[in-house]
Every structure is written in structure tokens, then in C-alpha cells.
Amino acid sequence: MKKKKSPIKPLKLNKKDLVEAETKPEKNSSSDAGNDQGLNKPPVSPLSVLHDAADLLEDAGSIPDDAQVAIPTTIPVLAVRDIVVFNYMILPLFVGREKSVNAVEAAMTGDRYVMILTQQDESVDNPEHDDLYRTGTVCMIMRMLKMPDGRLKVLVQGVSRAKVKRFIGSEPFHIAEIETISETEATKTDPTQEALIRSSREQSEKILSLRGISSTDIMSVLNNVDEPGRLADLIASNLRMKVDVAQSILECENPIERLTLVNTQLTQEVEVASMQNKIQSIAKEGMDKAQKDFYLREQLKAIKKELGESTDDAEEAEEIRAAIKKAKMPKEVHKEAEKQLRRLEAMHPEASEATVIRTYLDWMVEIPWKKQSRDRLDIIEAKKILDEDHYDLEKVKERILEYLSVRKLNASMKGPILCFVGPPGVGKTSLGRSVARSLQRKFHRMSLGGMRDEAEIRGHRRTYIGSMPGRIIQGIKQCGTRNPVIMLDEIDKLGSDFRGDPSSALLEVLDPEQNNSFTDHYLNVPYDLSKAMFICTANVLDSIPRPLLDRMEVIRIPGYTEFDKVNIAKRYILGRQCTENGLKEKEMIMSDEVIAKIIKEYTREAGLRNLEREIGSVCRKLARKKAEGEKGPFEVTTDNLHKYLGIPKYIEDEKENDLPAGVALGLAWTPVGGTVLHVEVSTMPGKGKQLLTGQLGDVMKESAQAAVSFARLHAEEYGISPKFHEEQDLHIHVPDGATPKDGPSAGVTLVTALVSALTNTPVDPELAMTGEISLRGLVLPVGGIKEKILAAVSLGMKRVLIPSQNQKDLEDIPKELCEQIKIIPIKRIDEVWPLAKAK
Structure with a gap:
């Protein structure tokens, strides 16, 4: 085999040069040492690394021109990833694949030449012949070092471009028959060549300037290179290019064309460098110089924006x-x-x-726009849950079960607007939770007591600092469904001032025909509230605006009777209070008589809160005994109850066996239940003056005036002197003067007491009465019949007079209560006196 002469001059490198060439690229090396990926390309920065080429060219210039390189035609092949090796290029490579290691070792035992070919697909771990480009660079291995992990670190120098004529074998390494590519000599007088060389130098100098790199030494190297092919290879080896672009430059045999391709890449690199400077300037203009961190973030965003990447x-x-x-x-x-x-x-x-x-x-x-919970449409199961949670309250339970039944038959029905009205402590709020539990819906309670700002309902405009949606939308969001049970507690205690009227804002919320497009000021878009179930609670209806009340279905929850309270205490309160106070139910024995005594002597309410407190107080006393070492069970009796609760707080009014003339017993409703009032009338010689005492309200005073007028009109019928209003002074008094009293229901009682005083005839002490009167003698209906009858039974009355129009209210009264007292309906006041006179 004859050795061909090559125009390529090998570089003479002493030990110092080898060390410098080997160590410089490692400063930025990103070798994947642990993943056995074979050869890895050390990252090459654009022309700034021409510093490393300066010494190389100086050494090359010192080699005699007659030096020749003998390259064998059969040579080991070394496959590399993501890098193209050019002539005159010195770089370290990490060799880890078995075939690559074998190729290097074979070259080291021979003349140190190896053919470096680039993989077409860098993801292939074991490339075959078809996975490699056919044009590459013959390199000389200048130095080899074995790493502790078994890999090899080699320093190679590009010697000559070459083509693979054919592959001879692939085991234990790739061997190829090659043909070197001779460098075509360019005409030095060609103006195109000169223009390309100058353009390449200028572009290189411009890049160095934009990068902020000193260009004196590098440009002196470039100015000394007049051969277009060598200049192209020198610049290309230091440009950041894609593999396919770099391979196309390597395969170009014509030096002028190769320099033209390099010049094109230089132009693109100048544009990129200029854009980077522009990005830096734009990012820096809008920021304070002291905000370094902010500046860096903005710079990064600007770079990503120019590259089209997402920030x-x-x-x-x-x-x-x-x-x-x-x-x-x-x-x-x-x-x-x-x-x-x-x-x-x-x-x-x-x-x-x-x-x-x-x-x-x-x-x-x-906000849940579409998400809603699935209702429990099992009517029997829902009834069971309602009965477990609350005693009695049949009307409320019936209404809920009706809603469930209709919901089962018509899935698109709108949510009802219910309003539970009743005295404190009867379970209105807890009933709302029970309704949500029976429906398997989310529950949200919103207290309206004392609310004065309309924005609490409708939200604030987004123009205000700290604005947020109203509490309706907030509750919907917290529940996570669009069909929760929302309880508007204490709706009768809403206020209003200069900030607006919340009750007016509720008009849209509590209207099934309008709330399907409720608009919150913050969201400013319609929201459908028609699927939500609203339950309001109130103690009285008088303070609720009429338009708002008209939108709700009112369900009255009256106070509990003594019988109801005893049963509720046995079913719910005793067990709950024992558990809360560390006792077991069997450790406390409390009979029905004891519970009834607590109700009569220590509580006076329509609800159950105070009863639960008193029972809790007894449990705490017993818990102390248990903690001190005493063993139960502990029995609470009517005789030792005062040891736990002290002296009775309330003493029941003693029933009078005889009433003096001028005294009648009336029935009144209070927020804590019914009560019996003694209405007293005294006559004195005088000139017809009337004195009303007992802190009576205006309506009750008017009832007293109407009673006097009725007595004057019917004086002869009752055997009263027609001139009593001129000869006698009247004093009408209702005891318990510290308590305000008002309402028209005492009209019948006032007439009876007045006639009794004027005729000096006592009234039956076992008779109580209620009803409003008119001047024509009609008895008009009143409210609170159940509570009033309960009060009469508690005092031991045997008969009670009620307006005939209130007979419908008797359906709400338990049968056992009606059996304890005789209820007499009356239409006119004429019917009262024959029934009221003491026998």
C-alpha cells in the first residue's frame, strides 16, 4: 500500500500544549459519565473559544512545510453523538461504549489514527453502519487516560476529512476502508475568495464585540489564515450549529463553498447576538438598577418571549x-x-x-356552575332521619317529605323558600341541619342578625380595594355544589342604614322566579340559585318587611308542651349531657317527675335551651361526685333536686279558689310561651275618670277603652247603672307591672272584669279566656292559642274561652292536652258573662 501525500500539516504539541488543550474544554464539560452513552460533546461556545485555537495555529505554523501525514486506508471507526469534528480541531472525548473502547485501544496499538463518524440519530446506543454518516474526519489520538469507572478519556486532533468506501467489519469494533478528501487549492487572486475571507473575519469580530470578548489576539490569528478551507474549518469548529448543518459543511469539498456556508452561519449568529443585546436593553430600561433580582427575571422572560417559549x-x-x-x-x-x-x-x-x-x-x-349533589329520594329513609333528629314538628317534617316526593317525580323543580317561625330554643336551626342530612345535601348557615350592609348579600364592586363576593356566593363556593341547603338565620333581626337595606337585597335571592339569574356585584354575571333550598328562621314576623315575607312559605313552630319537653329530655338531652360531662347514661337516674319539676320550677321558656342547661348542671354535680371516688348510679329525686340546682327560680302561680269581684283571668302569649294574666278593675266614687296601670301598650289601652264603651252601651242588659261613667272612677290594672304588655287579645277579659266590678259579681276562678272584642260585641280571633291553652292547663284551669274562629287552631294541639281542659268557642261577648259568673 502506497502512502499518499497530504497537504495537511500535523501539529507538534509538547506536554504543556497537551495539558492545556485537554483541560480547557473540560471547564464547561457536561459529560454524562454514569449513563454509558459513549462519546459526548463538550459544549462549545461561539467564537469566544477561538482563544484555544490561537496556540494551535502558532504551533502549526512552526512545522516545516515538507512534513507529510501518512494515513492508512483501513482504519478503526469511532462513533460519536451530537458533534462533528473538523480539521485542526483538538478536543477531549469520553469513551464508554464497548466498541468505542475497543476501537481506541486498537488505534493506540497501531499508528494512533481513528476515523470519527457522527451518528445520524443520537438516541441510538449501539449504532450500526447505516446509523452513521459516511463522511467524517480522520483524527490522531494524542493522549489516552483510563478513568476509574472503566471509561477512556482521549485527546484527539483532526487530521483530514475522509469518506467511507465500505465497512469491513463491526466486531469487536467498526472497521472501515476510507478515502481521504484532498483539499482543493483556491485561487488567491479570486475576488470572491477575498470577499468571503474578509466577511468572515468581520462577522467574527462583530460577534466577539457583541459578546464582550477581547478580539485582539483572536483576530490576529484569523488575519494570519489566508486559506479559505482552513479558515472555514477553524471557524466552523467553534460555531454552535446543529449536527446536520455542521455535517453539510464537513462534506463540502470546495473550500470557497465551505467558507460560504460558514459565512451564512456567522450571519445568523450575528443576528442572534444582536437580538440578545436588544433583549437585555429592553429588559433593563423598565426596571430600577437596584432591583437586580427583578432585572434577571425580566431578562429571562424577554429571552423566552423572543425564542417563542412559554413563560x-x-x-x-x-x-x-x-x-x-x-x-x-x-x-x-x-x-x-x-x-x-x-x-x-x-x-x-x-x-x-x-x-x-x-x-x-x-x-x-x-364557583360550582354545574356541579350539584344527588338528592336522597328515599322518602321512608328521609322520614326516619327527621324523626331521629327531632321530636314532633309534624308540619315541618310533612312539608319536607312533600318536597322530596315532588322532587322525585319532577327533577327540574325549583327549590322552596321556607321560613321557620317560633320562639327561641325550639330547634329551628338544628332542624335546617336535619333537612340537609335527610336530603344528603351540603349545609351552609348564614346569620343575618344585625346585618346592615347590602354588600354582605350582593358583594362589593371590583373597583374597591379588598372587594369580594357576597355571603350567598361565598356559601355556594364553600359547599362546592349549586344545590345546598342555605339557612338564613334570624332574618327578623336584619337592620338597615346608609349602607343599604339587606332585606331589599334578599328580595331577589328568595324569589324562585328571579333567583335563577341572581347577579352578585363582584361577579357581575348571573348565577342560578334556583336549585338551592333556602330556609329562613325568625322569632317574630312583625319586623320582616311584607314584600320579603310574601316570598316565603311560613311554617310556624310553636313552643313545646310540658309533655313534649319531658319526652325530648328523655330521648335526646339526658344522653347528650351525660356524654358531654363524662358520665354514662346508666350512672344517672332521673324520673319523669324530676324532669317535670325542673321544667316547672327552674325554666320558663317555650324552647329547650334552659332545660338543657339545668340538666347539664345536674350532670356536672354528679361528675364531681364520680371524680371524688363515689360510685354510681346516682339517683336524682324531687326531694334532693334542690341540692343540685338550688332553690326554685320560678314559683308557679297558685290557683285561687275564689276571685273577688272585678278580677278575671286572661290568657296571653309571650316569646317564651303562654301565661295567665290577672286583670283587675276597681270602682271608686268620682266623676268618671279612668286610670290604666301595669305598663300597658297602646293596643291594650285601646282594648280597655273599647271595653268601657261596650259596658256603657249594654249597661241595662247587665244591670249596671247607666250613669256609672259619671258617678264612678275606674282603675284598670294588670299585675306584674314591670313587664310590658300589649295586644288586643285581652279584650274579652277586660269586659268580663269590668262587668264583674260594676255588678259586684265574682268570676269563676277555674275559667280563663282570650279574644279581641269589637264595639258591636263580636269576639275576634287571636294568635298563640296552643301556648295559651298550655298555660291554662299548667295553672289547673278547667275551662277556657276562645274565639270561635280559632277552632281551626285546635288541630295543632295534642289530644292529651285538649283532654285536660274544656275548650268553649264563643262568637259574641254576650255569651261570655253567663259562662263567666261564679256559680
Whole structure:
């Protein structure tokens, strides 16, 4: 085999040069030493690394021109990834694949030449012949070092371009028959060549200037290279290019064409460097010099924007857009959300308005627009749950079961608006929780007591700092469904002032025909509340505005009778209080008589709160005994009850066996239940003056005036002197003067007491009465019949007079209560006196 002469001059490197050439590229090396990926390309920065080439060319210039390189035609092949090796290029390589290690060792035992070919696909771990480019570079292995992990570190120098004529074998390493590519000599007088050389030098100098690199030494090296092929290889070996582009330059045999390709890449690199400088200038203009961290973030964002890559803000916008799509908003709401998102994307992320819009969009995507819980439509199971949680309250339970039945037959029905009205402590709020439990819906309670700001219901405009949706929308969001049970507690205690009237804002919320498009000021888009079930609670209806009351279905929850309270205490209160105070139910024995005594002598209420407190007080006393070592069970009797609760707080009014003339027993309603009033009338010689005492209200005073007028009109019928209003003074008094009293229901009692005083005839002490009167003598209906009859039974009355129009209310009274007293309906006041006179 003859050795061909090559125009390539080998480089003479002493030990110092080898060390420098080997160590310089390692400063930025990113070798994957542990993944056995074979050869790895050390990252090469654009022309700034021409510093490393200066010494190389100086050494090359010192070699005699008659030196020749003998390259064998059959040579080991070394496959590399993501790098193309050019002539005159010195670089370290890490060799880890078995075939690559074998090829290097074979070359080291011979003349140290190896053919370096680049893989077409860098992901292939064991490349075959078809996976390699056919044009590569013959390199000389200058130095080899074995690493502790078994890999090899070699320093190679490009010697000559070559082509693979054919592959001879692949085991234990690739061997190929090659043909070197001779460098075509270019004409030195060619103006195109000169123009390309100058352009390449100028572009290189411009890149170095834009990078802020001193170009004196590097440009002196480039100015000394006049051969276009060598200049092209020198620059190309230090340019950041894709593998396919670099391979096309390597395969170009014509030096002028090769330099032309390199010059094109230099032009692109100049544009990139100029754009980077522009990005840096733009990012720096809008920021304070002292905000270094902020400047770096802005610079990074600007770079990503120019490269077309997504930034953090863009990722956030995409996340919000995906959340908007997932929320399944109505069409008009989705349109508004997209509009606000586009505004957010156009804003600077640090702008104050951006924070407002971002918060708004967070609310929009978190509100349940379509999600709703599935109702429990098992009527029997729902009734069982209602009975477990509450005793009696049949009307309320019946209404809930009716709703469930209709809901089962008509899934599109609107949620009802219920209003539970009753005295404190009867279980209105807990009943709302029980309704939600029976329906298997989420429950949200909202207290309206003392609320004066309309924005609490409708929310604040987004123009205000710290604005947020109203409490209705907040409750919907907390529940996570659009059909929860929302309890508006204490709706009768709403206030109003200069900030608005919350009760007026509730008109839309509590109207099934309007709340399907409820608009919160913060969201500013309609929201469908028709699927939610609203339950309001109130103690009285007088303070609720009439338009608001008209939108609700009122369900009255009266006070409990003594019988009801005893049963509730046995079923619910005793066990709960024992558990809360560390006792077992069997450790406390309390009979029905003891519970009844607590109700009579230590509580006076329509509800159960005080009863539960008193029973809890007994449990705490017993818990102390148990803690001190005493063993139960502990029995509480009527005789030792005072040891636990002290002296009785209330003493029942003793029933009088005889009433003096001028005294009648009336029935009154109070927020804590019914009560019996003694109405007293005294006559004195005088000139017809009338004195009303007992802290009577205006309505009750008017009832007294009507009673006097009725007595004057019917004086002869009752045997009263027609001139009593001129000859006698009247004093009408209702005891318990510290308690205000008002209402028209004492009219019948006032007439009876007045006639009794004027005729000096006593009234039956076992008779109580209630009813409003008119001047024509009619007895008009009144309210609170159940509570009044309960009070009469408690005092031991045997008969009670009620207006005939109140007979319908007797259906709500337990049968056992009606059996304890005789109820007599009356239509006219004429019927009262024959029944009221003492026999």
C-alpha cells in the first residue's frame, strides 16, 4: 500500500500544549459519565473559544512545510453523538461504549489514527453502519487516560476529512476502508475568495464585540489564515450549529463553498447576538438598577418571549384557561371569563389591576356552575332521619317529605323558600341541619342578625380595594355544589342604614322566579340559585318587611308542651349531657317527675335551651361526685333536686279558689310561651275618670277603652247603672307591672272584669279566656292559642274561652292536652258573662 501525500500539516504539541488543550474544554464539560452513552460533546461556545485555537495555529505554523501525514486506508471507526469534528480541531472525548473502547485501544496499538463518524440519530446506543454518516474526519489520538469507572478519556486532533468506501467489519469494533478528501487549492487572486475571507473575519469580530470578548489576539490569528478551507474549518469548529448543518459543511469539498456556508452561519449568529443585546436593553430600561433580582427575571422572560417559549405567566394563563373550560360555565359567563383572561395576558404581571383580575378569575373557576349533589329520594329513609333528629314538628317534617316526593317525580323543580317561625330554643336551626342530612345535601348557615350592609348579600364592586363576593356566593363556593341547603338565620333581626337595606337585597335571592339569574356585584354575571333550598328562621314576623315575607312559605313552630319537653329530655338531652360531662347514661337516674319539676320550677321558656342547661348542671354535680371516688348510679329525686340546682327560680302561680269581684283571668302569649294574666278593675266614687296601670301598650289601652264603651252601651242588659261613667272612677290594672304588655287579645277579659266590678259579681276562678272584642260585641280571633291553652292547663284551669274562629287552631294541639281542659268557642261577648259568673 502506497502512502499518499497530504497537504495537511500535523501539529507538534509538547506536554504543556497537551495539558492545556485537554483541560480547557473540560471547564464547561457536561459529560454524562454514569449513563454509558459513549462519546459526548463538550459544549462549545461561539467564537469566544477561538482563544484555544490561537496556540494551535502558532504551533502549526512552526512545522516545516515538507512534513507529510501518512494515513492508512483501513482504519478503526469511532462513533460519536451530537458533534462533528473538523480539521485542526483538538478536543477531549469520553469513551464508554464497548466498541468505542475497543476501537481506541486498537488505534493506540497501531499508528494512533481513528476515523470519527457522527451518528445520524443520537438516541441510538449501539449504532450500526447505516446509523452513521459516511463522511467524517480522520483524527490522531494524542493522549489516552483510563478513568476509574472503566471509561477512556482521549485527546484527539483532526487530521483530514475522509469518506467511507465500505465497512469491513463491526466486531469487536467498526472497521472501515476510507478515502481521504484532498483539499482543493483556491485561487488567491479570486475576488470572491477575498470577499468571503474578509466577511468572515468581520462577522467574527462583530460577534466577539457583541459578546464582550477581547478580539485582539483572536483576530490576529484569523488575519494570519489566508486559506479559505482552513479558515472555514477553524471557524466552523467553534460555531454552535446543529449536527446536520455542521455535517453539510464537513462534506463540502470546495473550500470557497465551505467558507460560504460558514459565512451564512456567522450571519445568523450575528443576528442572534444582536437580538440578545436588544433583549437585555429592553429588559433593563423598565426596571430600577437596584432591583437586580427583578432585572434577571425580566431578562429571562424577554429571552423566552423572543425564542417563542412559554413563560411562567403564559403557563399560568394556560392553567386558568383550562380551569375555565373545566368549570363548565354558561355561555355568557364563559365569554366574560375569557375576556378578563385576555386582559390579564395583556397586562404587566406586577400591575395592581392584574392582581384584581387574577383574584376574580380564581372566584369564577372555583364557583360550582354545574356541579350539584344527588338528592336522597328515599322518602321512608328521609322520614326516619327527621324523626331521629327531632321530636314532633309534624308540619315541618310533612312539608319536607312533600318536597322530596315532588322532587322525585319532577327533577327540574325549583327549590322552596321556607321560613321557620317560633320562639327561641325550639330547634329551628338544628332542624335546617336535619333537612340537609335527610336530603344528603351540603349545609351552609348564614346569620343575618344585625346585618346592615347590602354588600354582605350582593358583594362589593371590583373597583374597591379588598372587594369580594357576597355571603350567598361565598356559601355556594364553600359547599362546592349549586344545590345546598342555605339557612338564613334570624332574618327578623336584619337592620338597615346608609349602607343599604339587606332585606331589599334578599328580595331577589328568595324569589324562585328571579333567583335563577341572581347577579352578585363582584361577579357581575348571573348565577342560578334556583336549585338551592333556602330556609329562613325568625322569632317574630312583625319586623320582616311584607314584600320579603310574601316570598316565603311560613311554617310556624310553636313552643313545646310540658309533655313534649319531658319526652325530648328523655330521648335526646339526658344522653347528650351525660356524654358531654363524662358520665354514662346508666350512672344517672332521673324520673319523669324530676324532669317535670325542673321544667316547672327552674325554666320558663317555650324552647329547650334552659332545660338543657339545668340538666347539664345536674350532670356536672354528679361528675364531681364520680371524680371524688363515689360510685354510681346516682339517683336524682324531687326531694334532693334542690341540692343540685338550688332553690326554685320560678314559683308557679297558685290557683285561687275564689276571685273577688272585678278580677278575671286572661290568657296571653309571650316569646317564651303562654301565661295567665290577672286583670283587675276597681270602682271608686268620682266623676268618671279612668286610670290604666301595669305598663300597658297602646293596643291594650285601646282594648280597655273599647271595653268601657261596650259596658256603657249594654249597661241595662247587665244591670249596671247607666250613669256609672259619671258617678264612678275606674282603675284598670294588670299585675306584674314591670313587664310590658300589649295586644288586643285581652279584650274579652277586660269586659268580663269590668262587668264583674260594676255588678259586684265574682268570676269563676277555674275559667280563663282570650279574644279581641269589637264595639258591636263580636269576639275576634287571636294568635298563640296552643301556648295559651298550655298555660291554662299548667295553672289547673278547667275551662277556657276562645274565639270561635280559632277552632281551626285546635288541630295543632295534642289530644292529651285538649283532654285536660274544656275548650268553649264563643262568637259574641254576650255569651261570655253567663259562662263567666261564679256559680
